[in-house]
Amino acid sequence: MINLSQSKKHSAVQQEVRAYKQFMRQIAVIMLGVITFGVCAQAQQTPNPRPNININQAQNLSQAQLMQAQQAANSQRVDLSQYIQSEGNNTGRSPMSPSNNNDMYDNPPAGEEGNPAPYGANLFNSGYVAERSDGLNSQYRVSPGDKIAIQMWGAVASAQVVTVDNQGNIFIPDIGPVRVSEVPASQLNNVVTQSIKRIYPNNVNVYINLLSATPVSVYVSGPVQRPGQYAGLASDSLLFFLSRAGGIDPYRGSYRSISVLREGEVAIQYDLYGFLMEGHLPTFSFKDDDVILVSEQGPMVTVKGAARYPFRFELTQDNQQGSQLIEYARPLTKTSHVAVTGNRTAGPISVYVPFEDFDDFTLADSDVVLFNDDIRPQVISVQISGSYQGPSFYTLEKGARLLDLLSYIEVDPTAANYKNVYIKRESVVAQQKLLIEQSLQRLERSIFTAPASSDGEAAIRSQEAQLVSQFIAKAREIEPLGKVVVADNENVANIRLEQGDEIIIPEHTDLIQVSGEVLMAQAIVYNDKASIDDYIAWAGGFSERADMQQALVVHANGSTRFASLNDSGYWSTTSKQQVLRPGDQLLILPKVDTKLMQSVKDITQILAQIAITANVALN
Template sequence: MLRVLILFLIMSLSLCAQSLAAESTSTATATATATATAVSSSSSASPETLPFGSNLFQGNFSSGSSVTTIQSGDRILVRLWGTRTLDDVFTVSLNGTLDLPEIGSIPLAGLPRNDAAQLQQSIISKLNVSGISDVQVYARPLDTQNISVFVTGFVNHPGSYAGMASDNILAFLDKAGGIDSRRGSYRDIRVLRNQQPIATADLYPFILYGQLPSIRFQDGDTVVVAEKGPTVTASGEVRNAARFEFEKGKMTGEALVHLADPNSRASHVSISGFRDGVPYNQYLSIKDFNRLRLANDDQVRFLADTTGSTIMVEAQGAILGSSRFPVRRNARLQEVLSYISVDPDRANLSGLYIKRLSTAKQQKKAIEDALNRLEHNAYTATSSSNDEAQIRAKEAEMLSSFIDRARKVEPEGIVVVGSGGKIADIALENGDIIVIPEKTDVVMISGEVIMPQAVVWNEDRDMEDYIKSAGGFSNRADSTNILVVHPDGEVTPKAKKVLPGDQILVLPRVDSKNMQAVKEVSEILYQVAVACKVILDL
């Protein structure tokens, strides 16, 4: 009775264990399925751009013999009888010829293997040319030699693969599962024999033009796929959207255009990447892009930038990632700001401003107009005496030097977009540069001070204190004409409170005793200071 009870307990425990194992297996299977589904979904969400040529290896080259023509290394049985007698097996030379004793070389490379009549006719033609007649000919290719070739390097399934000596390199690569699309090179493939390289292969000419190196394999040869070289990814308005591999020193825009083959709509390209660890972005016409030298891992998007549809906006300052953005025409500032990644620890968002080409041109024109008026007045003023004429001549000489220097300055075209802590959502123009300055605890003092310099900001200091810290006013300073440039580009006259990042500009005094054009010169000094952040000396 006791034995029966023990057996019953053992059987019960065994059944429980089996039930738990089945449940665990079911749970694991469900979990694995869910995980695989999630991974698949994640992968499909962000598809990786495949390398150029990745669609080559689908098993089509390894399905059977890829060679149907006579090639170098093929063995040919030749029998002659009559005025000439011959019965032997000959090998097609590296030049693709069959060399028969006392007859000569007969070109056979490229002839169909299964057309014995054409092969025999080639030999008969050579006999006729050599003046040999009354000879019967029989010839046929012998079965190709079975060999084993090692395929290694950056392929999906390295190993030893059987084939025929006449198989091309694609057949052996296909049998090895093709080239590793992430790490393998499609342009640097070597064939080794007895550890020595005997041939190289670049698959791009085959993809583009059908050109493939003729390699006669032998038993024990090794095919080595090297690691991929520098690559550039092309996308957008192109016929070949892919990741292209280049030889070092040959990564140019022109070479990429040739490979990617942009369609007729493409007119511009947007390039993003890194140079010396710093984000790099460019937006160019295809004509200018052709002359550009590219770098490893660059991303190039070809765009159909028709006139009036797209503008290019740039970001500078405390930003992360891309700095150039092709956006729709009439895009507004807030929309583009959502594309810009900033460094929150460095960015002074309240100091944001825009540099605009059209504004810079207007400022330049205003300065130029003022300079033209000053120049006209200086050279057309009349004198009532010789002494006055000498004074005016001296003034004209001084003004001429001043005008020349003023014409060389270039306005920045700053558009102030901040007010009361808010940023105006203005429409952007092509070529706008959005500047997000970095936070700073420094105040700059320049212009007509003894020692222009940068001073650490202190909330207890006012403007006079900062000017004193720069040695005070110079003897040419106009102590009543002081400008403060704020981080957001706004320029104000004397400020009661100086903030971090402000720049104090002290303008020079115009000597009213020696110069008649005091008002005009003062206005120009002010315009240049506001537009260019530069203090001109008289």
């Protein structure tokens, strides 16, 4: 028995523990928020007197010099972490979710519904902004506020971090001010080293490292998703700031005319097509108050059809010929003609020109260009399966017939049952699937629209509908074989072949396949004195769901016949031929539950269709 008072006390203790943990977490968050990076005091060291240095002395590093440099660094160690963090300044790289531009395509402006996206719109759909590190590229130019680490060892040992002042200089003890403003990061080491070497020409080694860059504030304007002011590093790319602004508006902004304005003048012009096609993106060092201006979208041409890039492409004044659009859209090799529809001053146009003549065609805003394959292939390819020798694929002239090909296929007469050849055809598969789907739709309508005269009958109909729905779902998963019967009575029809035909040459076999609603589906050796009853008995007999009145016989040539049990107890078919032959398949179909009286006929018909087209007995 549970003591309720103890349970309540235990619950109260748990609540107090949870409240205490929550309080401690809040204290920890507050403490983390007030911690700042402290600046480590630099050790003040009296400059070493300048030693007597032999100018001709070799300046190769020795083991003693390396040890001396290490001792100097240890004695004047500087905590660089505070500078690597840019003194807590926000460079625009706080964790953020990737810009989601789906809304731009879900709500296009009037007249743009259904048009493909502009070429380059996916540039701003990723989250690379949050993944970018605070690294500096070699083209970055030093600016006031930057931190520079200077290490000297040899005759003079020193380690210090200096800040670029407002005049663009750094001050080095015993050296004086050194001008570093606007010096590229890749040349900073040489510039500072040369200034030090003027005072210490020999036996002094210098290492210079740019630790951090001062953040810059850049404006992004024009047709972008979120125009405004954004922080970053001077070495950041144009794509970084555009992505921070949500990317270019795909229906209004230009991907080919983007300017960076500095003091009202154009400092650099960008065309993102160069980056998208060739990976070319000019490097540029941004400054405070620079303005990235995205221009209004230029004339747009929509590409459709046989092209690798079916997008909307932006034209420029120097770039309105068909040859330029071919370079962007990259039509497939099979393209033979180009259809262009649009509007001109004189009225609407609709032209259809050969692909070779499209190079000099002048395009205009809102044109729709369709790259079309209007040359029909004059050859077809077919596949050989089953018992044959030689290649399995053949290329034939269009209009070739079956016997024309069979005369070139080598077979072993003792192994190949070449008189029972048949074809699997893709167009027949589609037609068979369509017929089955139409039958299933009729069955659905008859089941779900059946009237009920009472509540009890309605409950029964509902249960029947659920069972039939499961049957329909399984039936839709069946893939027909697309058999075309071309052989009968050892005669092969010389039919016209189609692209993708698979010609099946069966193998000679002495087996009869028994499957479907039998207890043990298996292959049984053919016996010319055995009846259908015998084969069913050898397969274990009928299952509980078997239709004992009829069976489906699938012959080696792909043809099918129903065998029915007559009143005298013998199996017979509508054909005068022998019922079973070596290589045949005996398929026992399931019996439809008579409780589903309304749909028995439809379901029976569908079962027969599936059995004939796919050689499957579906429950």
